[in-house]
Amino acid sequence: MKLLSLKIYSNGRNGLESDELFFGEHITQLYGPNGCGKTPTVQSLAFCLGYPADFREEIYRRCSKAALTFSLNNGVYEVSRVIASRDVAITVRSPLGEVSDFYSEGDYSEFMFELLGLQYPNLISTGDKLSKPFISTFLPLFYLDQDDGYRDFYSPKGNQRFIKDQFSEMMRLLFDQPVKNSFDAKKDRIDTKQELARLDELVQKRQSDVEFARRNLDESEELQEINEKIDALERELQNLSVSGNEHDGAVSVFSRLIANNLERIRTIQTDLSEIGKRERSVNRIINEINLEINALSLNEESRRIFLSFSEICESAGCQLFSVSSSSYAKNLLYLKDQIKDLERNSDEDRRKIEALTATRESHEKQNEELIKERDLLLKSNEMKAVIDTISRIKSEIFSLQTKKADFEKYSTLQTRYFDAMTSRNKVYEKYQALSGERSFSSEIIRLRSDLRTILLRWLDVINTDNIDKNISFKDDFQPVFGSETVSQLKGSTKVRAVLAFHAALLELAMVRQRGIFPFLILDTPKQHDINNEDLGAYVSELKVLAKRFNTQIVFSNTEFHYIGDEQDEEWVPHYPGEKHNMFYRNTP
Numbered sequence: 001m002k003l004l005s006l007k008i009y010s011n012g013r014n015g016l017e018s019d020e021l022f023f024g025e026h027i028t029q030l031y032g033p034n035g036c037g038k039t040p041t042v043q044s045l046a047f048c049l050g051y052p053a054d055f056r057e058e059i060y061r062r063c064s065k066a067a068l069t070f071s072l073n074n075g076v077y078e079v080s081r082v083i084a085s086r087d088v089a090i091t092v093r094s095p096l097g098e099v100s101d102f103y104s105e106g107d108y109s110e111f112m113f114e115l116l117g118l119q120y121p122n123l124i125s126t127g128d129k130l131s132k133p134f135i136s137t138f139l140p141l142f143y144l145d146q147d148d149g150y151r152d153f154y155s156p157k158g159n160q161r162f163i164k165d166q167f168s169e170m171m172r173l174l175f176d177q178p179v180k181n182s183f184d185a186k187k188d189r190i191d192t193k194q195e196l197a198r199l200d201e202l203v204q205k206r207q208s209d210v211e212f213a214r215r216n217l218d219e220s221e222e223l224q225e226i227n228e229k230i231d232a233l234e235r236e237l238q239n240l241s242v243s244g245n246e247h248d249g250a251v252s253v254f255s256r257l258i259a260n261n262l263e264r265i266r267t268i269q270t271d272l273s274e275i276g277k278r279e280r281s282v283n284r285i286i287n288e289i290n291l292e293i294n295a296l297s298l299n300e301e302s303r304r305i306f307l308s309f310s311e312i313c314e315s316a317g318c319q320l321f322s323v324s325s326s327s328y329a330k331n332l333l334y335l336k337d338q339i340k341d342l343e344r345n346s347d348e349d350r351r352k353i354e355a356l357t358a359t360r361e362s363h364e365k366q367n368e369e370l371i372k373e374r375d376l377l378l379k380s381n382e383m384k385a386v387i388d389t390i391s392r393i394k395s396e397i398f399s400l401q402t403k404k405a406d407f408e409k410y411s412t413l414q415t416r417y418f419d420a421m422t423s424r425n426k427v428y429e430k431y432q433a434l435s436g437e438r439s440f441s442s443e444i445i446r447l448r449s450d451l452r453t454i455l456l457r458w459l460d461v462i463n464t465d466n467i468d469k470n471i472s473f474k475d476d477f478q479p480v481f482g483s484e485t486v487s488q489l490k491g492s493t494k495v496r497a498v499l500a501f502h503a504a505l506l507e508l509a510m511v512r513q514r515g516i517f518p519f520l521i522l523d524t525p526k527q528h529d530i531n532n533e534d535l536g537a538y539v540s541e542l543k544v545l546a547k548r549f550n551t552q553i554v555f556s557n558t559e560f561h562y563i564g565d566e567q568d569e570e571w572v573p574h575y576p577g578e579k580h581n582m583f584y585r586n587t588p
Helices: 038-049 057-062 105-116 135-141 166-174 185-215 223-242 246-306 322-379 382-435 442-461 491-511 532-549
Strands: 002-010 027-031 063-072 075-082 090-093 099-102 471-474 478-481 519-522 552-557 569-571
Touching: 002 038, 002 552, 027 038, 027 532, 038 063, 038 075, 038 135, 038 519, 038 552, 057 063, 099 105, 105 135, 135 166, 185 382, 223 382, 246 322, 246 382, 442 471, 442 491, 442 532, 478 491, 491 519, 491 532, 532 552
Parallel strands: 027 552, 027 569, 519 552
Antiparallel strands: 002 063, 063 075, 075 090, 090 099, 471 478
8 A cells, every 4th residue: 555645625615625735655744833733634644544533623613524545456546534524434436436435434444454455354352242353453553643652552542442452463463363362263263174184185285296296307407507508509500500511510519419418427427426425424424323322222221230239329319320311312312313314315315316327327328329320420411411410409409498397397386385385384373373272373473573673673773772672572462671561661761662663563564565554654753752863863764664665654743854855745834824834724
């Protein structure tokens, strides 16, 4: 999604309206004094996306609607939402001109979730009833409201948390993770188990396809080498057709084919020698490990014999053999695992030896035929020599193209196998979560680790010194600094931590290619809590993020003034008001 423009329309005579305001590619700054209309403008943006807003009474009375345009999937959408009536009334015009009207927050949220490609699951409410996610529960990940947004890492409107584990559920939706509390858990478990079984079969089949393709693959040459040889042979054909002495040229072609074949045979022989050395080394290591296993077994047997003689150690609590006894099983298991790994490698080497030997024999036989054909060519007339050479080159090109096709097929099968494994692992994580086998998946552990790393960097960017950098998480994604939760942080430290968290979250979402809302909207960061220098460093780093991922940053401010570039936009009030310029003009 890319924000394009925003406009607030007048509610008839003596109304208020704004210009059509165009968003910057990277940063959009609303700059002006208090009371000039910055906050209702920022609120209107979130309002059009589906977030509830409490406008001042003058806005309800004098403005009719807010209109937002944004691009998504190479199309432009127009959303207008009625302000004058406090009931939900939203109209969406699609890129194809289709118009949809929505009169409830739930219906509009369902439409937006589908449009954005988000899950729309059946969740559990705080009253253990069926509940659905809303845009108003999801958007606070990327929108910090002036009143509530800087009090917590997740601050929905009026702190309304009607969904059980609401913050965790929204984070899971953002990163496409299994929900924590599914209302349809039992049915989901059955369906997910069936899907897991299907994907297990698919993974096995695709793994078998890859192994079969690999066994039939001639690995004595790389794909790039094959392409180069095809190009060289095609040049030979072209040169043969323009050569002045066709007979000698034909003989030369055969000589080069023979030389190329000999080079392949030497390369294969070198590979066979290296594999042979490796196999002998592996066998030697296996023998040494077996000697270690025998030594361990003898030591354990000795321990058992000596334990029968009380004179060796008369103490009832004797620990003479305690270390040996406790480590014996671990060492034995480790050594046997090493042997298994080495034997697997040996089996793979034997397969390669068989394949390379067969390829070498094929090249040797082919060379014998080439030499015979060249000898006959020397005795033949000019026309027959050229025809035979062209036939041989085309045959060689066909053989190489067949090898190339085998490589490409193998690559395609590998990709399909990897895709099946990825889908299978994702469903497996979901099944584990639904089965309650663990509180969170390994992917969520990785997400938290990545979030911690990025959050630490953003805390430094905004100069957050008075905080413990030993970050852990509670309730899945709620950062804890040492032993302090966000509620224990005060003043500037809290605001900095909240700003750092949301910047880190946006960065992580973009790194993970989950840019559902690829923007961050900050309605008047607490300027009295953060000096301009630190806020400037924060916005400058957001600019770097915007350049890297093509994200958008929208923020309003009174004291701090950001100087942007041609990719940024600055919205300033320019309609005369009683005390200062305003964003809205009076309509006659």
